[in-house]
Amino acid sequence: MSKRREELRRKVARGQARARGEAVPGLSPNPAANLIMANAIVRTGSILLRRAVDKRMLRGRYGKDTAEAAAENQGLGSTLTALALSKVAARSSTGAVVVGGGMLAKALYDRRQAKKARAKGDAKILEDAADA
Incomplete structure (x- = not known):
């Protein structure tokens, strides 16, 4: 009897x-x-x-209070986007490659647009913190 068959018998x-x-x-x-x-x-x-992790990443640049407010006050859209991307990445290696590639492309694009992205990101973080 094969090992696989014996293992299945034990499970049953x-x-x-x-x-x-x-x-x-x-x-x-x-x-x-x-x-x-x-x-x-x-x-x-x-x-x-x-x-x-979110609070820790933001704390160095914005200070403790602003980082906590921004991390706690994320919108529904960003939460659902993160959930959808993580589900796609977790289901298959192809999905992980596609999501990872998209993240890499976004990071490279943001680096290329550094000044605009930094100003836009700062405005978004401060706006989210002010809403809290």
Whole structure:
């Protein structure tokens, strides 16, 4: 018998043991509830980490208070754009290449337009901080 087939047999046996009422590891005896809880924990951690990185990146240039206000007051459009890009990049290597290439093109374009981009970016950050 092949290793793959034996591995599948073990997985089926574990599933049958759970069906017989044996304990399921996790917070809840319901495996679906455990997955939902784990997903919520991971997403919460991701959001907190992203906010901390955003604040840290802005703090050196704008000061602590302005950086916190700008990071906390991001618009729905930028949040949805970031979500969509991350979903596309995570689904396939082609998507990751396309998103990465787009980010590289945007960075190169901004470097080329440095003065205009710096003034525009400063105005946007200060505007977002003022809205808070």
